[in-house]
Amino acid sequence: MAQVLGLRRLQDYFQGTTSLIGASDPVWILGVCYEGCSSPKGEGPPTLKQEVLNAILSDLMSRIWMTYRKGFPAIGNSGITSDVGWGCTLRSGQMLLAQVLLHHLVGRQWRRKLEAAFPEEVAQILHWFGDQPSEQRPYSVHNLCAAGHRHGVRAGNWLGPSGLCNTVEAIVNHVQPGGLRCKVVASSGGGAPVMCAPRIGAVFQGSEKAAAAGPQSATAAAVGAAAAAAVATAGAGQLAGAQGLLLLVPLMLGPNGKVNSRYVPQLQEVLQWPQSAGIVGGRPSSSLYFVGHQGESVLFLDPHEVQEVAAEASDLESYFCSQLRLMPLANIDPSLAIGFYCRSLGDFQDLCDKLRRLEEKSGGAPLVSVTDKDEAEPSWPSRTDEVLSDEGMSDCGTPRDPGQREEWEVL
Structure with missing residues (x-):
């Protein structure tokens, strides 16, 4: 039975x-x-x-699922109390980030048990994504909009993968939960972005400044303390003081709304790597979160379901998927963002080796090119105000004014 x-x-x-x-x-x-x-x-x-x-089934039931919500406090001065119709990219990005936090603070092996209380560290991760303008909810849609304002994020406006990546980078580096950092590898001139491995690997060697996005504010420090408290409960504190890297790669993989077929086998392969954090992609103007594949079909979580704002501990069940779908990988929108999570320097070096081998097999059309030349220009922004806009991507993000400098902190 x-x-x-x-x-x-x-x-x-x-x-x-x-x-x-x-x-x-x-x-x-x-x-x-x-x-x-x-x-x-x-x-x-x-x-x-x-x-x-x-x-x-057990694995799918343990993936964190973010959807449209309604009835939350207004975002800033916008008066907007729901992200229905415009927030699917933010929700897809929340899903990718939530999976990384789950891997980083709890472990990939965690499985949800029906009718059992959530472990404290899992409940804490879900708590961080609650839709409230609060420092205790650092990854809420409210704080993502605040962090992403300079990257074209506007409450009520749809955005694309590039703006999302820069927003996630800014807010993760601002809070650094459990020592986690985020880097964006992107190209402003088309073609494959070039990743300088020594620059990125420096995250694990402690040679970068502790706050890549600038000095932490008091509110960021408070949220960081909350993250540290969650780490202390995860695996007897085995992750306390740990470092980790979320690597985001926004890409345009074809013209006219169609993925170039040369990239399809590469996307299949990266979803098989242990460093895979999934892909934020979807259909034109409809973002989805791809978590895996079977053959040439991609498996995805869909944020396009409207739920009431989660307000009580009993609402945590609403953060887990009730449906998961498949679609042909060749049918996805070419504007997407690939996520990788590396727990250690060795994990990152293994990822670089995999990307190099993938480039060798790509026939001159790699997803990412890896270089060891430290003198090369970094392909990721060295400061959070030096960001790539979504201009030229297949989305509706608002390009940033290059001269604009705008401070923000977790609300």
């Missing part, structure tokens, strides 16, 4: 599609592979083994 229930629930997750249920291709979810066919070749249609389906 339990196996039948698990299969039905997995079918519900995929909204009636049987492409995953009846296929023998492995399923990849944020770098974890699930494979195992129950039917030998020639003996009926291939299906995944029941224990594999159960493991997939």
